Amino acid sequence: MNLDFSPEEIAFRNEVREFIRENYPKELEGIGSREDLTREEFLAWHKVLGKKGWSTPAWPEKYGGTGWTSTQRYIWSEENARVDALMPLPFGVSMVAPVIYTFGNEEQKARHLPGIRSGEVWWCQGYSEPGAGSDLASLKTTAVRDGDHYVLNGQKTWTTLAQHADWGFFLCRTDPTAKKPQEGISFILVDMNTPGIEVKPIKLIDGTHEVNETWLTDVRVPVENLVGTENEGWTYAKFLLAHERSGIAGVARSKRGVERLRNIASEELVDGKPLLQSQDFARKISQLEIDLTALEFTELRTLASEAAGKGPGPESSILKVKGTEIQQRLTELTLEAVGNYGAPYGYGMEGTGNDGFGVGPDHANFAAETYFNMRKTSIYGGSNEIQRNIISKMILGL
Amino acid sequence: MDFNFTEEQNMIRDSLSRLIREQYDFDTRRKVVESEAGWRPEMWAQFAELGLLMAPFSEEDGGLGGGPIDAMVVMEEFGKGLVVEPYVPSVVCGGGFLKRGTDAQKEEYLSGIMSGENVFAFAYAEPRGRYNLADLETTAKKDGAGYVLNGHKAVVIGAPWATHFVVTARTSGDRRDSKGVSVFVVAKDAQGVSTRDYPTVDGRRASEVYFENVSVGAEAVIGEVDNGLPLIETVTDEAIAAICAEACGAMKVAHAMTVEYSRQRKQFGVPIGKFQVLQHRMVDMFMEHEQSISMTYMATLKLDEDEVTRKKAASAAKVRIGQAGRFIGQEAVQIHGGMGMTDELAVGHYFKRLTMIDSEFGNIDHHLKRYTGLTEMDLPAAAE
Numbered sequence: 001m002n003l004d005f006s007p008e009e010i011a012f013r014n015e016v017r018e019f020i021r022e023n024y025p026k027e028l029e030g031i032g033s034r035e036d037l038t039r040e041e042f043l044a045w046h047k048v049l050g051k052k053g054w055s056t057p058a059w060p061e062k063y064g065g066t067g068w069t070s071t072q073r074y075i076w077s078e079e080n081a082r083v084d085a086l087m088p089l090p091f092g093v094s095m096v097a098p099v100i101y102t103f104g105n106e107e108q109k110a111r112h113l114p115g116i117r118s119g120e121v122w123w124c125q126g127y128s129e130p131g132a133g134s135d136l137a138s139l140k141t142t143a144v145r146d147g148d149h150y151v152l153n154g155q156k157t158w159t160t161l162a163q164h165a166d167w168g169f170f171l172c173r174t175d176p177t178a179k180k181p182q183e184g185i186s187f188i189l190v191d192m193n194t195p196g197i198e199v200k201p202i203k204l205i206d207g208t209h210e211v212n213e214t215w216l217t218d219v220r221v222p223v224e225n226l227v228g229t230e231n232e233g234w235t236y237a238k239f240l241l242a243h244e245r246s247g248i249a250g251v252a253r254s255k256r257g258v259e260r261l262r263n264i265a266s267e268e269l270v271d272g273k274p275l276l277q278s279q280d281f282a283r284k285i286s287q288l289e290i291d292l293t294a295l296e297f298t299e300l301r302t303l304a305s306e307a308a309g310k311g312p313g314p315e316s317s318i319l320k321v322k323g324t325e326i327q328q329r330l331t332e333l334t335l336e337a338v339g340n341y342g343a344p345y346g347y348g349m350e351g352t353g354n355d356g357f358g359v360g361p362d363h364a365n366f367a368a369e370t371y372f373n374m375r376k377t378s379i380y381g382g383s384n385e386i387q388r389n390i391i392s393k394m395i396l397g398l
Numbered sequence: 399m400d401f402n403f404t405e406e407q408n409m410i411r412d413s414l415s416r417l418i419r420e421q422y423d424f425d426t427r428r429k430v431v432e433s434e435a436g437w438r439p440e441m442w443a444q445f446a447e448l449g450l451l452m453a454p455f456s457e458e459d460g461g462l463g464g465g466p467i468d469a470m471v472v473m474e475e476f477g478k479g480l481v482v483e484p485y486v487p488s489v490v491c492g493g494g495f496l497k498r499g500t501d502a503q504k505e506e507y508l509s510g511i512m513s514g515e516n517v518f519a520f521a522y523a524e525p526r527g528r529y530n531l532a533d534l535e536t537t538a539k540k541d542g543a544g545y546v547l548n549g550h551k552a553v554v555i556g557a558p559w560a561t562h563f564v565v566t567a568r569t570s571g572d573r574r575d576s577k578g579v580s581v582f583v584v585a586k587d588a589q590g591v592s593t594r595d596y597p598t599v600d601g602r603r604a605s606e607v608y609f610e611n612v613s614v615g616a617e618a619v620i621g622e623v624d625n626g627l628p629l630i631e632t633v634t635d636e637a638i639a640a641i642c643a644e645a646c647g648a649m650k651v652a653h654a655m656t657v658e659y660s661r662q663r664k665q666f667g668v669p670i671g672k673f674q675v676l677q678h679r680m681v682d683m684f685m686e687h688e689q690s691i692s693m694t695y696m697a698t699l700k701l702d703e704d705e706v707t708r709k710k711a712a713s714a715a716k717v718r719i720g721q722a723g724r725f726i727g728q729e730a731v732q733i734h735g736g737m738g739m740t741d742e743l744a745v746g747h748y749f750k751r752l753t754m755i756d757s758e759f760g761n762i763d764h765h766l767k768r769y770t771g772l773t774e775m776d777l778p779a780a781a782e
């Protein structure tokens with residue numbers, strides 16, 4: 001056991017740091033805390049990484065993965081977090097792609113993986129429905145076979161950033177007579193430009209348009225877009241969620257967030273002295289940082305056991321629960337730190353042309369909005385209560 | 399970065415685990431704890447035979463060439479078995495000081511620690527010093543070439559079984575000054591040393607130790623005169639890592655017992671483990687245990703880094719494990735219901751040990767404060 005980086009790993013770190021310094025898009029600097037980015041902004045760094053061959057480090061090498069060790073992947077995320085880099089979105093890279101390269105056929109791999117790698121093709125996730133949240137298996141959207149097509153009908157919701165999406169992966173019911181709700185579900189890839197798909201914005205409490213309702217009316221999808229076996233989709237869906245969870249801890253990003261919080265607290269004044277010198281507040285930051293250290297080492301242990309050949313298992317639920325609790329606490333303390341200037345509304349009132357951006361110190365911009373927005377993290381990806389159910393069943397055997 | 403154990407470390411764990419399973423079951427432990435001696439010197443001899451007492455020492459010092467990770471492996475197993483024998487006082491603390499002593503001190507004391515012949519206790523706490531290692535009323539006054547010690551040391555764990563003490567005392571400066579602290583080795587049978595022995599709530603033995611004009615020679619000083627505090631902090635950080643590992647072992651068993659009990663115990667016609675409110679609590683216990691393992695690895699692996707990094711790591715681990723131990727201990731008793739309150743069941747004894755680990759070598763508040771203070775030292779001058 002040791003924490004040392006080998007000379008090769010130090011060389012790797014220097015190479016990565018240098019690459020990021022020279023290639024990270026200038027127009028993205030300082031953009032990290034905003035939620036209302038354009039498609040081009042979201043994809044800018046992804047496209048650079050795609051050209052370099054670094055956009056999909058975790059994939060198997062034969063599909064375009066980098067073959068990095070767990071330590072190298074740790075270094076990679078640390079170095080990106082140092083500059084607050086806007087990383088490739090998960091929907092293609094770490095959600096649908098592992099399903100495609102694990103369960104898809106050769107044609108699907110050839111067709112879809114290159115666009116995900118390069119950042120040319122944007123994916124969205126069609127899982128949740130108005131009546132199927134935590135009880136995802138109760139989903140009602142149907143896919144009925146009609147010749148060489150499936151005909152999809154139903155409504156998906158919380159479709160994140162679907163307004164930019166080229167493709168979506170949808171869970172649909174293909175066998176309504178199956179005995180258990182988990183049976184009879186299929187995993188289908190859908191071109192979002194197919195007639196019959198309507199994407200309607202949902203405005204969230206922080207004012208952003210991040211998620212959507214997606215309505216499907218007689219959407220005709222070629223049968224070759226079925227992944228794996230018909231009615232086996234639930235297996236792939238669970239596999240995908242385990243992959244989603246393992247990236248969700250966000251350790252490197254939270255470390256950067258603690259640093260930023262400390263800087264804010266050293267500029268904000270209480271009775272003429274930096275907030276950071278208040279023992280009450282300083283200890284809140286310490287506790288957060290200690291919890292983050294525990295998460296970091298739990299993630300390192302998980303990565304090490306993954307490298308030893310065990311895929312992401314139910315242990316990744318710990319990373320999801322603890323990672324999101326910390327992200328939320330971080331935004332909570334950041335809002336506390338900025339005091340009065342949490343109030344001005346960064347996204348303003350639609351139509352008035354009036355927004356509160358830039359009224360207070362720069363570091364107060366979006367502090368409240370981000371806090372509100374981050375409440376989503378303990379709800380999405382399988383709520384933290386569902387994660388506890390998973391651990392209870394899969395690890396404790398209850 | 400590497401999180402694997404060596405073959406030797408795996409062997410230590412396996413053989414110790416077998417020994418505890420076969421000879422340290424809960425009923426046997428209870429009899430030992432209630433016996434007059436309160437421990438088993440013959441068990442200590444078996445630990446020596448297994449090489450546990452020499453595992454963390456270098457080969458030059460006559461050890462097996464291991465280090466803190468070996469101690470971590472041992473302590474986790476000790477935690478699972480609620481072992482009362484004084485590994486931390488004698489091997490981690492006594493040995494931790496003496497391996498940094500002179501060749502003569504190593505020769506005189508360290509080989510005896512490794513063989514099990516010398517049993518050390520660490521007399522650092524005082525009735526009015528709480529967790530501040532420099533808040534000392536015990537004095538060591540220069541007397542010719544040697545020193546004369548006077549003072550009262552509080553709750554010295556393992557003292558009734560000890561042959562020797564490592565004693566911290568003030569050689570100069572004011573009561574809480576960081577300078578002016580020195581470390582001495584004192585034989586328990588030295589003239590002027592007396593003890594009042596008692597059991598502790600978690601099944602061990604401790605003493606109040608009194609020093610009344612105890613004369614020691616110059617060769618009794620470990621490390622530098624007046625500059626002992628950095629050494630004391632180094633060794634207590636090693637002890638913190640060790641008891642964090644012990645806590646992980648105790649948490650593991652307390653949690654496993656609770657999950658098992660929830661499968662057996664039926665109420666309202668079903669095992670109580672079927673209730674989601676209890677499932678989620680046991681999941682939270684599981685997550686706290688996992689985070690504690692992570693923090694123990696972290697603190698142990700950072701013991702040989704620079705001083706600030708080491709101290710922050712030890713304090714962070716102690717905070718996290720103090721919190722986790724309290725949560726797991728309390729919930730283990732709660733989910734066991736009335737049975738958890740009984741002396742007959744083991745689970746309450748794990749709760750008691752976890753509770754006491756929090757206050758050993760500084761509790762949650764103490765280490766949160768220490769961590770915060772060290773973080774401020776790290777900061778750029780932004781806070782002007």
